Amino acid sequence: MMQPRLQLDDPHAFLGWLAAAREAGRASFDDVHVAQVFAIAAVAAIARRGSRMKFELEPAAATGAGRFAHAIGIDEAISGAGGRAPAERDRTVTLTRVRGRGPWESVSEQIVSLLLPTKPWVPAADLFYHVLVELLRNVGQHSNDPLGGIVAAQVNDAGPYAGAPALQVVVADNGIGVFEALRHMRPSIKTPAEALVRALEPHVSGAFPEGESGSGENAGLGLFVISEVAKETDGRLFLASRGATYFLDRSVSPDTQPVITNGEAPDYPGTLVVFETAMAHVGSYEGIMKHIRDLAAERTPKRITYRWLRFEEPPTDSLRVLVAVASEDTGAAMTFATTVIKPRLLRHESIALDFRTMRVCTQSFLHALLHESVRLAWALKVPMFVVNATPAVQAQLELVEGYSLGG
Ligand SMILES: Nc1ncnc2c1ncn2[C@@H]1O[C@H](COP(=O)(O)OP(=O)(O)OP(=O)(O)O)[C@@H](O)[C@H]1O
Ligand SMILES: [Mg+2]
Incomplete structure (x- = not known):
């Protein structure tokens, strides 16, 4: 039996595993020894009942990954049954389906309070809330996925994170992907990889054309701010969206450049965004926001x-x-x-x-x-x-x- 570990230090390994599973139309976490929450949320999204994907997730209880997936509510996320109590307060929140426009703020607030209940307004909590709202809003505004998205989060202090806990946020949808969402307003963008890179720049949005700094509702700053936060906090940002992937790993060194794939490597049938930051590296929310303001001002x-x-x-x-x-x-x-x-x-x-x-x-x-x-x-x-x-x-x-x- 194959025993991969699906960890965020190698998200491409996960997409490789997923590609084989998609080809077969089914997957089982009994093939996987350890899976982080991002992998479980990403699989749950494509296995959802009513999804356009033909993909079956088989029950698994033989491995840690299978038991973890079950404990954080993968069965309910797939069937659409109501949510369940958080698996482990302070550590992991159950997978949550988020659909429509209404619940972005309340879902984000609830996740933050479940995950960081003892210190509700430490800088990590503010940042974490900010990242969640922006990512959920993107699913609602841009993905076109009738089922919406799946969100999950974790404070991970196991395995490679022992002694240095990391906050992880994942949002997955099976919508049209970033390239399709952007290309109509930005005809100069020719490939999915280019679309991912441009989507991270300030004022790049599928909601208004080149040369403008915003439409009524969008400024094209959501992903820009998130990627700057990942950089500022020596974190990681992984995006996989129909045809391309983007992986920035600043946990290794502050100079690491992103790894980008276009077409040649396995991708995700929708949009998968994973944000990770070491709890110890989160400075003040205020400091990070001021830095981002200055950075944006230089470019404007x-x-x-x-x-x-x-x-x-x-x-x-x-x-x-x-x-x-x-x-x-x-x-x-x-x-x-x-x-x-x-x-x-x-x-x-x-x-x-x-x-x-x-x-x-x-x-x-x-x-x-x-x-x-x-x-x-x-x-x-x-x-x-x-x-x-x-x-x-x-x-x-x-x-x-x-x-x-x-x-
Ligand atoms: N889940 C998604 N599915 C499809 N496209 C997406 C998704 N998330 C982002 N995008 C694309 O990336 C672009 C940039 O996203 P970003 O959050 O930076 O800006 P925005 O949502 O347009 O504006 P703002 O976040 O300031 O309201 C979006 O305009 C959209 O075209
Ligand atoms: Mg946005």
């Missing part, structure tokens, strides 16, 4: 230097609005911008946005809320005031302003 030529987002006490006649209504729901953020912020700016009336309840904001959310309003504020010369933003949120607001007015 500035049209003007005057700031239309003011981080100071607003005039007394300002309308104060609490930014919480639309927390992490980009559709609601756009509605809020259209119905509350823009009419106020158009009347040249002062508005103050109060971020007191938002400790973590993703770029996508702030973009949907403010990209167009910042441009309007600039055009009409009406500043917007921001109060009670944490330093991390302020850094991200400055990033939105930078690119909204840049170029």
